[in-house]
Amino acid sequence: MENQDPAVVDAIKASGESTLEKAIAKAKIKFDQFVNISLNIAVTGKTGAGKSSFVNAFRGLKDEDDGAAPTGPIQTTMEPIMYEHPKMPNVKIWDLPGIGSPNFKAKTYLKDVKFNTYDFFIILTSERFMEHDIMLAKEIKKLKKSFYFVRSKIDNDIKSEKMKKGFDEQKVLSIIREDCQKNLKELGDPKVFLISSRDLEKYDFESLQNILEDELPELKKDALLQAWPVCSAACLEKKIRMFKRMTWAASFASAGVAVIPVPGLSAACDLGIVVLFLIRCYYAFDLDERSLTRLSEKVNKPHLKDLAKSKFVTAIREKALSRFQVSTALATIATAEFFLSLIPGVGSAAAAGISFATTQYLLTEGVNDLANTARVIRKEAGFAFVH
Template sequence: MAFIDDFYMITQEDLEDIKESISTQDLPTAVNTIKEVLEKQDLVELNIGVTGESGSGKSTFVNAFRGLGDEEEGSAKTGPVETTMEPEVYPHPKYKTVKVWDLPGIGTPNFKADEYLKLVAFERYDFFIIIASDRFRECHTQLAKEIMRMGKKFYFVRSKIDSSIAAEKRKKSFDQKKTLDIIREDCEKGLRKIGIEDPVVFLISNFELGSYDLNLLQERMERELPEHKRNVLMLALPNITLEINEKKKKVLQENIGKVALLSALVATVPIPGLSVGMDVAIVKKEMILMIHPCRSSVKDLGRPLKNSKV
């Protein structure tokens, strides 16, 4: 039964629908309900728009978020000048419904946020990552305000933190936590000056993705996504911090219980071979999820997992 291969993540709402169908419908109809639930899971898309000025590290972030290096097969093009002239989609190498979009650079003299969002097909994205490699400028706030006006979420990311830390390490008085606090406060102060109330800035190194604010960014995105997309995001994140790994473990453990219930429900349907065929397919899918975790970014491969809070 090919439809079983569409199994992905079962939400509590899905289980309630299935139980309701079992109790109120004839069994063949209930089987069709289960089939629809399984097929629906594989259609859940998460579209992430990554934008910022040319040279800010947009494309490298797209690659790091997907666990790829800049020169690996399927990676976004990177370079010292703007290489993205129109929206380019990069599916996650494992979770194909997670799509990270490398958007054209902002910050040209004639930049207009409303026209830009129309150009990149604003409606397709679940949220935006707005990246700056030093200070945020008026083009960033123009874009953020237009995104807010249209009712979507965005997150400010200050990239290239590893370079900033390396420069400060030459000072005898170097204190990493103090340095990070100063950078964050400076970015947030600058955003307030140009019209953003209560800004939150996440400090990220594309080459050491687990070293700074990845956990904080993940927690914020997780809170603001609906449940079915929240699970997709969590499983797609690189396995480079203890916090993320623990959350992935929890998601998978919860799904095991749901899978067991689903299997029990299917077992009540008197169709020869249905229960065995479904159990084999579901177990196969769950094993793939558990034993083939998402890769981390290239420089983090082989390193011990980190608690990234500083």
């Protein structure tokens, strides 16, 4: 290892392996899993509880947006419907029919909705949890899968309680939480997450994310974090750390040089992987135009979109395809050359023949550039950052 480029040595250490060959083999597997590992989330509960709105909020969509799950005061979900995450297609969220509806009786519900499809269940209600919810949780537990109780439409409760004398928001939230838990006491002491699909930055949406991260396997955890909406400064920082941690794998996977163990790893470099990694980062940080438009409207600051003008944001936005796709077709020659032109000393070098060190430098610079842009935007939007 002593004769190798310092950047290579550092990347081998980051991989946790002892040799270049082992690090490269591991990197290819890790990168493929990072991009393609599937995650299937089931959202179920009583008809009218707000399942479809939750599905839309998780996917970064408003209820009225094209491709959003249909919502309404009557039952709109008559069978399990899969919604692909618009930015991370390997993540899928399923809007399941309401428990106890005419076509889906509680006793046969899990079989009817194809239980084995899902990694975990969100059991959601807008009022109290009922017998059907408890029965479902018991059946899920028997089959050794995870479930999480979510109380939705908290913003409606807060709005109505505000009109009362002596209003105390924290007291109201505590009363709602205790009432939900009281109805679930036969299940032990399950946590109940209070959320508003209209305002993910408030209440327990981030706490739900933290619990899911703690309990999911590592690969599923990375998939979840990539797709999860940026609901706080802490959430954004987690995403940044994750992408920084993965730069070694993207670098080795891009170099593709298992048969060329030479100092510097100068070889034909697959810039498709580099561009795919950075575009995935761009979407995970909610730097795409739809996410920024939604944020700017929410905080009434139209100028937020104008802050997304860094060199890598510009490269992605102007050169990449308009809709995210997990495909190396995303890495057009124009995009690759644009990225390379951002590196001092490389200029408009051809995609082939750049060194491993250059590849890693490009990835590190890209992640830092996108991260700093996202931080500036979120800070301007009113998110507090603690470093």
